[in-house]
Amino acid sequence: MDNCLVQLTQLKDRLPPAQRQAVAFLLDNTRSMSGLTISQVAQACGVSNATLVRLCKTLGYKGFKDFSLALSVAAATRPEEPLAYKDIQPTDDLRTIAASVTRHNQAAITDTMAILNEKSMEKTVSLLHKARRVDFYGVGVSALVAMDAQMKFQRLGKESQTSPDPHIQVVTAASLKPGDAGVLFSYTGETADTLDTLKAIRRSGATTISITGLGQNRLSNLSDITLFVASSETLVRSAAMSSRMSMMHLVDIIFSAVAARGYEQYKLSLDRTHREGKIKRRTQTKNGKEQAF
Secondary structure (H helix, E strand, O other), rough: OOHHHHHHHHHHHHHOOOHHHHHHHHHOHHHOOOOOHHHHHHHEEEEEHHHHHHHHHHHHOOHHHHHHHHHHHHHHOOOOOOOOOOOOOOOHHHHHHHHHHHHHHHHHHHHHHOOOOHHOOOOOOOOHHHHOEEEEEEEHHHHHHHHHHHHHHOOOOOOOOOOOOOHHHHHHHOOOEEOOEEEEEEOOOOHHHHHHHHHHHHOOOOEEEEEOOOOHHHHHHHHOOEEEEEEOOOOOOOOOOOHHHHHHHHHHHHHHHHHHHHHHHHHHHHHHHHHHHHOOOOEEEOOOOOOEE
């Protein structure tokens, strides 16, 4: 599920100036670029042929021909009014804020699915299904995603640990073994504490899986398996919300796929944890007796 336009949108602010100039022009004139040669596109963008070649390589294409084909396909299937990221303003009323946050979350999930690498997802699901132990790591907002993932995988009966404390993370990572897996969350992929944890996991012999924002970053470069999410991270007030939503969406997909892959194996644990959760969800009646929801 590789969408060239989503890649361009997500990466444009992280590229060198000349490539950024080319991306800005391509996003504004996508349909008119179809069928043009590299020289014609370069001239229209006001950059050199070499700049376009470097851009194609950055996006993961073999060359301009592959990039041009992907751009044409994306342009042909692009909605007339695609979901756009727009920051919340101090003067916005409640209705506008609610609509804006909803659009951000919808766009983040839609774009994440557009850039999802199915081979990497299949590797992730297969690895986590076979792993004896699966730990999840993140700091800040990413720690909330890690906690959500860890709770889900505990329901499968998997040994699984997490902690928001970076010092505890490296100690936990040191106890992993070959055949185990460590999943690390960081939108930037440059969080120092998370990079330290990844190195500890690698020293233990366990396999590393990173979930980061799209683009080159140290965390994904050092990981065995990489998955990427899209979000409006550049927005000042709403960035952490959409990146969290897109990461949690991937977690839900991974958990559901692993559960389906070994349903007979996990069924007993899923049923048991469901029953215990149902018992726990109870309220007091007026006469003081407990009653389940």
